[in-house]
Amino acid sequence: MTALLTGTRIGLRVLDAERLSSSWMTQIVIHARTELRQRAELALASLSNAHASAVAHATHPDNVARSKIRGNSATTKSVPRIQVKLSKALNANAARAAEKNSNFTPTLMDWPENASCADVLEALAASLDFHYLKKYDARVTSADISLLYANSGTAINDAHMTGTLAWLWRNSSGITVSQKDRRNCVLDVHAIVQYPRKVAQDFASDDDSDLYSDVYSSSGKRKASGSILRSSKRFALAPAGAGAYRTSVQIDEQQYTRPLHVSIRRANSASGATKKMYILTLDRVRYAAKAFFDIGGRAPTLEENLQHLRNELVCQKHAGHCLTRFKSRTAEAKISIADLSVAESFILHVVEGPMKHQAWIVDPLLSTFETVKFSGTDVAGSHGDLFGSTCDALAHFSLEDSEAHLVFVDIQGIKEP
Structure with a gap:
């Protein structure tokens, strides 16, 4: 005997900027005052981070209005935070060694540890996109980026990018992070950007054809993403995190040319x-x-x-x-x-x-x-x-x-x- 599941409802645990517009029914049962406080802290941290992400994604960050989030500073500090530092961006396909370094200005982003690595990667991509558009007149997306630990120069395991920032931090052991950065909760990374591109690509803003496709670079290496379905062969069964349950909706309408009964x-x-x-x-x-x-x-x-x-x-x-x-x-x-x-x-x-x-x-x-x-x-x-x-x-x-x-x-x- 088998069972066919025909209905489910989702109770949202953390409300972020994307989920606030959803009309799904939420069911949050609070059993204790401490749980209520913890959820409020997470919601506040997530909303604050949504504003920071909007600033990071903006072509002109100065045009983004100031955050309206107000509250007790002790509440926001109670959620552990990790600073992600992008200190260098290197051109993967540079013809000469002198063209390898893109002279990217280092940037430091402050994130709650429960942020998804997919969101962090998108924010880093937005900063790189602004830099490459200005310097090379080229566009950059998260699919064009591979991340390395700045301290060791080794690649970040794709499987560790499928969960939250806390999951990535816990798996960044040994020489991947310096002792000083570990004490200060700083994750220092370098970005390898697929530039110049070996194959021309169209980055038209209204092209949604790849919403459901896996993304590959010209070398065939899989990139980090928010979904376990896009992880590399170095598979580790980690929690998928929020990124794996974020959905892009594409409506596919089929028009019938013959009468339907x-x-x-x-x-x-x-x-x-x-x-x-x-x-x-x-x-x-x-x-x-x-x-x-x-x-x-x-x-x-x-x-x-x-x-x-x-x-x-x-x-x-x-x-x-x-x-x-x-x-x-x-x-x-x-x-x-x-x-x-x-x-x-x-x-x-x-x-x-x-x-x-x-x-x-x-x-x-x-x-x-x-x-x-x-x-x-x-x-x-x-x-x-x-x-x-x-x-x-x-x-x-x-x-x-x-x-x-x-x-x-x-x-x-x-x-x-």
Whole structure:
């Protein structure tokens, strides 16, 4: 028997600038005053860092407004911080030794240790981009950069760049960091920039074609990124961190040139508190379709329904990525778990006709419509079977693997016979 997970909800552990615009429902349960204070400290540090990142990314940093974050300095100091120093930028493909050094002005950035290495790398890339645009009239992205420890001259392990800055710092042992820098919590790095480029590249700002592709340099070496999927062969099973769960959404619309035969009917027994369940037949193939009928005690508009469905689809993709890592971890530890999979969902949006702007999230239709809540506020830990225990473990794993940036708080699905 296997189980197909058809729904999850994410409770955001840390709110940063990107997640503040999200409409996902958050569920934060506070059990003690100390936990509330810790979360407030993390949120404040993250918001402060978002402003610092905006300054670092800006072409003209002086034009960025001053941060409006105010508060007790003791609160901000309670979150450990690491200073990242970019002291040199070298041209990887320079024809002569004299052209190797780009004469980059060293820069020092202050980061909370829970910042993702992906964010740090993007900030470093922004500084290098400004320098290379001014000096060489060339653009630089994080895909063009390899990092070295300044003290030892050795490459930073790509696997150590998949988590948080604290994870990278803990793994920067031996001669990679000088004793003085270690005492002062300074990570001194050099950047190897793929310049001049052996193959011309287009950096048009409106080109999103590579949102989901792996990035390689001309030499074929993989670059550091925020995803474990892009790590080098020197694999280390580290927490993925927030970077691995950050999502770029690209809408892929398929236009049909032939008529589609679609029928839809209600399935009352499977409707929930916020969504109605339908049986949808598309070219003689039956699917389970869901649409929102209640958001915050009122009926959603057609546009709100579509946006909530898109958010749910992104959440499903997060769950699939987390489940893949969960299975790898349990297989390595030789732990038996239930056979889980995440539904391959898509959104069906009507653009013309009498049902224009209606939308549904569509899943495979199984032999049973009965949805089982494997995890959640009321039932977590109460399932004694293997499926319930596995889903409880998956929820805990999502918190650990994302380094407390998110947790799956409501896992439900259908058991396949």
